[in-house]
Amino acid sequence: MDAITRSGAASARRLTLRLAGLMLLLVMACLASLMLGAGDVGPVRALAVLAGQGDAEARFVLGSLRLPRTLIGLVVGLSLGVAGALLQAVTRNPLAEPGLLGVSAGAAFAVALALLLGATATTLRVGVAQLGAMVGCLCVLGVARFSGAGNDPVRLVLAGAALTGLLLSLTSLLLLFDQRAADEIRFWIVGSLAGRRLEHLVAILPSLLLAGGLVIAVARPLAALALGERVASGLGHRPGLIRLLVIVVVALLVGAATATAGPIAFIGLVVPFAARALAGPDIRRTLWFCLPLGPLMVITADIVSRLLVAPSEMPLGVITALCGAPVLVAVVRARRMPSL
Amino acid sequence: MNAGKHWFGTLCSSLLLVTVLMLPFTAWAARSVHTAFGEVALPDTPKRVVTLHEGALDTALAVGITPLGAVTTRGGDGVARYIEAHLGEERPAIVGVVREINLEAVLALEPDLILAPPQLSEAQYRLLSRMAPTVVPLSEGLDPELWRDETRLYAQALGRGAEIEALLEQVDARAAEIAEDKAGDESPGAVVVRWMPQGPMVMSDQLFTAGLLRASGVAIHDAGLTSEGRPHSDTLSLENLARLEADWMFLATLNEEGREALEAARQSPAFVRLDVAARDRVVPVDGQLWTSASGPLAALAILDELDAALTP
Numbered sequence: 001m002d003a004i005t006r007s008g009a010a011s012a013r014r015l016t017l018r019l020a021g022l023m024l025l026l027v028m029a030c031l032a033s034l035m036l037g038a039g040d041v042g043p044v045r046a047l048a049v050l051a052g053q054g055d056a057e058a059r060f061v062l063g064s065l066r067l068p069r070t071l072i073g074l075v076v077g078l079s080l081g082v083a084g085a086l087l088q089a090v091t092r093n094p095l096a097e098p099g100l101l102g103v104s105a106g107a108a109f110a111v112a113l114a115l116l117l118g119a120t121a122t123t124l125r126v127g128v129a130q131l132g133a134m135v136g137c138l139c140v141l142g143v144a145r146f147s148g149a150g151n152d153p154v155r156l157v158l159a160g161a162a163l164t165g166l167l168l169s170l171t172s173l174l175l176l177f178d179q180r181a182a183d184e185i186r187f188w189i190v191g192s193l194a195g196r197r198l199e200h201l202v203a204i205l206p207s208l209l210l211a212g213g214l215v216i217a218v219a220r221p222l223a224a225l226a227l228g229e230r231v232a233s234g235l236g237h238r239p240g241l242i243r244l245l246v247i248v249v250v251a252l253l254v255g256a257a258t259a260t261a262g263p264i265a266f267i268g269l270v271v272p273f274a275a276r277a278l279a280g281p282d283i284r285r286t287l288w289f290c291l292p293l294g295p296l297m298v299i300t301a302d303i304v305s306r307l308l309v310a311p312s313e314m315p316l317g318v319i320t321a322l323c324g325a326p327v328l329v330a331v332v333r334a335r336r337m338p339s340l
Numbered sequence: 341m342n343a344g345k346h347w348f349g350t351l352c353s354s355l356l357l358v359t360v361l362m363l364p365f366t367a368w369a370a371r372s373v374h375t376a377f378g379e380v381a382l383p384d385t386p387k388r389v390v391t392l393h394e395g396a397l398d399t400a401l402a403v404g405i406t407p408l409g410a411v412t413t414r415g416g417d418g419v420a421r422y423i424e425a426h427l428g429e430e431r432p433a434i435v436g437v438v439r440e441i442n443l444e445a446v447l448a449l450e451p452d453l454i455l456a457p458p459q460l461s462e463a464q465y466r467l468l469s470r471m472a473p474t475v476v477p478l479s480e481g482l483d484p485e486l487w488r489d490e491t492r493l494y495a496q497a498l499g500r501g502a503e504i505e506a507l508l509e510q511v512d513a514r515a516a517e518i519a520e521d522k523a524g525d526e527s528p529g530a531v532v533v534r535w536m537p538q539g540p541m542v543m544s545d546q547l548f549t550a551g552l553l554r555a556s557g558v559a560i561h562d563a564g565l566t567s568e569g570r571p572h573s574d575t576l577s578l579e580n581l582a583r584l585e586a587d588w589m590f591l592a593t594l595n596e597e598g599r600e601a602l603e604a605a606r607q608s609p610a611f612v613r614l615d616v617a618a619r620d621r622v623v624p625v626d627g628q629l630w631t632s633a634s635g636p637l638a639a640l641a642i643l644d645e646l647d648a649a650l651t652p
Contacts, residue, residue, distance in 0.1 A: 039579030061579050064609045194538040195578055195608060311565065311583070312574035313539065 015285065018278055022292040029299045033070040034062055036303055038310040069193040072201055073299040076193070076261045077271075079208065079253040081294020082215060082287060084268025085275060089222055089283045090246040091141070094276075094331055095157045097269035098133075098254040102163035104265070106136020107258035108189070109167040112174045126204050130255025137247055137254075139163055154332075191262030191317035193302050204256035211252040215287070218245050223283045264317050266324020267297055273327055297323075373497050376458065376476040377465055382497055383473070386453035389498065390435060390446055390472075394420065396455035398635025399491045401426045402507055403500035408449045409435040413628045420628040422641045447471050455494050473497075481569050482544060484551025487634040507636040512555070514643045519557030522650060528587035529559045534572060534631060535591055535601040542566060542573040542584065543592075548634045552642055558588070558650075572631075578610040588649070589616045592627035601627075623649040 035046040041061040048054035049062045080098065087096040087103075098104050110132025111125055143159040171189060221237040229239050257264070275289035301319040308314050371382045390409040391397040397410045397419065410432035413420035418434060419427070433449065436442035438457055441464065446454070451472040456465070458479030468474040475497040477490040488508060495504035522528075530553060532543040544550065544566040553560045563583045565573040576583070591601050602624040605611045616622055629641055 037579045038577030041579065057582070060609075060613060065578055192538050194575075197607075197609075306577060306579075309574060311577055311580040313577045315538070 015279060019288060019292070022278075022289065022296065026292045026296045026299075029296050029303070030070055030074070033073065033299050033303055034066050036307060037061065037066055038306045038313055068198045068201070069196060069302065070299060071198065072193055072196050072260055073302050074295040075201060075204070075208065076257045076264065077267060077293075077295035077298030078291060079211075079257040079294070080264060080267040080298070081271035081275070081290035083250045083253040083257075085272040085283065085286050085290045086215070086218075086222070086246050087137075087250050087268065088272050089226060089286075090243050091156060092226075093156050094273070095154070095269070095328070097266065097328075098137075098250065099263065099265040099268060100157055100164070100328075101140045101160035102136040102167060103133045103140075103250065103254045104136075104258050104263035105164040105167035105171075106139070107133040107255045108263045109171050109174075110135075111259065112171045116174050126207060126256055126259040129259035130207065130251050133255035133258065134247065134251035136163060136167065137251055141247070189263070190315040191258070191264040192305075192313075192315040193261050193298075194313050194316075196260060200260045204260055207252050207256050211249050211256075214245055214249045214252075218242060218249065219284050219287060222246065226281070226283060262315075262317060264298070265321045266328065267294060267320055269331075270324050270327045271297060273331065371499065373475060373493060375474075375493070376460075376478045377462075377469070377474075380469075380473050380475060380497075382475075382499075383452050384499070386498060388450055388452045388472075389455065390449055390451040390453070391432070391455045391494075392435070392441055392446075392460070392468075393438065393455060393457035394632065395487060395490055395634035395638075396457070396494045397423065397432070398633065398637045399494040399504065400455065400498060402491075402636045403495050403498060403503045405498055405500070406430050407432045407455075408451065409433045409446060411435060411441065412437050414438065414632040416628060420633055420638075421626060422629045422633065422638060426637055441468075443467055453497060455497060458490065482546040482571065484546055484548060484554070487548050487551075487639075491635055504636070511552075511636055511639045511643070514640060515552060515555035518643060518647050518650065519555070521647075522557065527557050527559045528650075529561060530588040530590060531561060531563060531584050531586045532590045532592065532625075532630060533584060534627065535605045536575055539575045539578050540581065540584065540605075541575055543631055544571050544573075547571060547631070548638070549630050549642055552639055553646065556643065556646055558646070561586070578608065581610045581614060585615055587616070587621060589614075589622045590625045590630060590649075591622055592625045592630050 034050070035043040039061060041058045045054060045058040046062055046066075049058045054062075083098050083103075084096070087098060087101065088094055090096075107129040110128045113132075114125065114128040140156070140160045140163050143163070168189065175189075221232065221235075221242045224232040224235045224237050225239055225242055232239050232242070254268075271290050271294045272286060275286045275293055279285040279289045297320070298316070301323065302316050305314045305316045305319045308319075371384065372379050373382060386405075389400060389405060389407040391400055391407045392411050394411070394413055397407060400407050401423065406428065410419055412418055412434055413423075414437075419432065433445070435445040435449070446468065454468050454472050454474040456468060456474050456476045458477045460468075460474075460476045465474060465476060475493060477493050480486065491508070492501070492504055495501055532547075532549060532553075534541045534543060542562045542565045545560050545562040550560045562573065565576065565583065567573075591605060602622060605622075606617075611617055623645075625645060629638060629645070
């Protein structure tokens with residue numbers, strides 16, 4: 001008994017250390033994001049700004065261009081990572097990813113439709129994207145017959161791929177319909193952090209706070225649900241309600257992220273995958289690890305997107321797709337599909 | 341066997357005879373032009389013309405022929421806005437977009453002459469040339485003066501070679517006039533930019549518009565950002581917006597709402613910071629006209645807009 005407690009304490013300490021290490025990496029990534037870019041403001045000039053000096057141009061580039069996109073990257077990464085972990089836990093499927101399940105595509109399509117109908121307000125966009133995300137999510141889960149037992153991971157992904165394909169082609173159709181909105185809508189096919197402003201971030205904060213509160217409420221029952229439906233019911237939880245709440249949270253998070261940065265693929269797949277590798281299968285621990293991992297990946301990918309084709313930039317969604325696709329293949333090819 | 345051979349020989353020799361007899365007649369009767377797919381024989385006075393290229397539509401209208409069919413302008417549902425001013429009662433039917441020509445719609449118009457874009461594929465050419473003589477200009481990459489040969493070829497195919505020379509001279513005279521008007525000024529530098537939400541694209545300094553601006557004494561440049569043969573640069577990072585500093589900036593979108601593009605650009609702190617924006621020397625322009633069109637009418641329309649912008 002004593003030995004078990006001791007080893008439990010040791011593993012807890014190890015996890016805390018890992019988490020602290022990730023936080024440190026994230027801080028470094030944020031600093032790198034401030035210092036590196038496609039322009040001439042290199043690390044030396046950027047450091048001068050951080051030290052409180054620096055020339056006007058460097059101050060502008062850091063303050064008005066790199067700081068907003070770093071902050072937006074933080075929030076978007078956080079949302080997508082947590083949404084991915086929740087979606088995987090509730091579907092007991094390691095392949096459940098907002099991008100793969102049609103959630104991002106649903107949000108993007110809803111925004112494109114709203115733009116076509118003449119919407120311009122940033123605030124409207126967030127609500128519309130979240131609604132689209134929710135509808136997309138429910139569609140896929142409905143098609144794949146959303147039930148705890150006998151849930152085939154691949155079937156879910158196939159349904160998601162079909163819906164994503166449908167929604168993407170519908171978005172392209174809108175693009176053909178109204179060429180006036182074309183430039184705006186093109187952004188909704190591949191996501192990016194470039195040119196986004198802090199106002200976009202402010203608009204999504206209320207729904208993110210709501211989602212955060214719901215995550216705290218739902219984490220413990222969700223962990224109980226992982227032990228099986230009966231156990232969860234026996235502990236006094238209501239599985240149907242938990243699932244519904246999780247989907248609402250996922251829609252809020254993915255909708256907010258998509259409204260700000262457009263659809264960014266694979267973050268919701270890779271982040272929980274890495275978090276589970278570091279923290280084990282318990283959703284409460286996995287979620288903690290998703291907090292630094294999501295932003296870390298988004299910000300790193302964004303730095304790469306700036307440096308790869310300087311003086312131009314590559315859309316962030318392209319980079320994350322390039323990095324995420326191999327992980328998807330690795331998960332699928334693993335001999336035994338890990339069941340959650 | 342023997343009889344068969346004899347019959348075949350007679351047929352051949354009589355065909356040969358007919359051909360030889362016809363030769364001088366054909367040369368006298370039919371006009372022909374040299375196209376990317378070789379010599380093409382043309383009807384004397386084309387009556388049913390279909391233009392599958394914006395520049396061809398422009399040329400046809402310029403020499404007083406309204407085509408039966410035309411393709412849409414890029415980024416629009418119909419012909420370009422500047423074209424509208426030159427259309428009378430009859431309007432060309434839309435037979436698709438440049439990249440996706442609706443062959444059945446072309447056939448339904450029963451054309452007797454098809455003016456096609458320079459980049460027409462050989463497969464498309466084979467199909468189109470079975471409907472009517474199809475004129476495809478030689479394409480040699482990007483060159484700001486290439487449109488002159490294109491428009492001449494289209495006009496010759498329409499049998500209006502003389503008229504087009506007069507129009508080209510008119511374009512040159514107009515450009516020279518603008519250049520003269522602001523003689524004394526240092527030749528101002530300018531960039532043509534397409535504004536996208538993530539950042540701007542610079543249009544190549546080898547495009548149709550660039551040649552006109554240069555002829556008008558405007559030193560157009562692309563800030564060294566477009567690669568050889570590409571019509572525009574990749575989306576430039578907002579951090580590098582300062583590279584676009586110039587005396588003048590002509591701002592367009594893919595579509596006609598240049599003014600909306602300017603509004604969108606003004607939302608960006610990086611744009612507002614530009615010296616050219618602070619001096620209010622950013623001119624919103626019709627993207628259909630400035631970054632997509634070609635031909636004498638387009639040239640005159642662009643020069644008018646340029647003149648209006650440069651005249652204080």
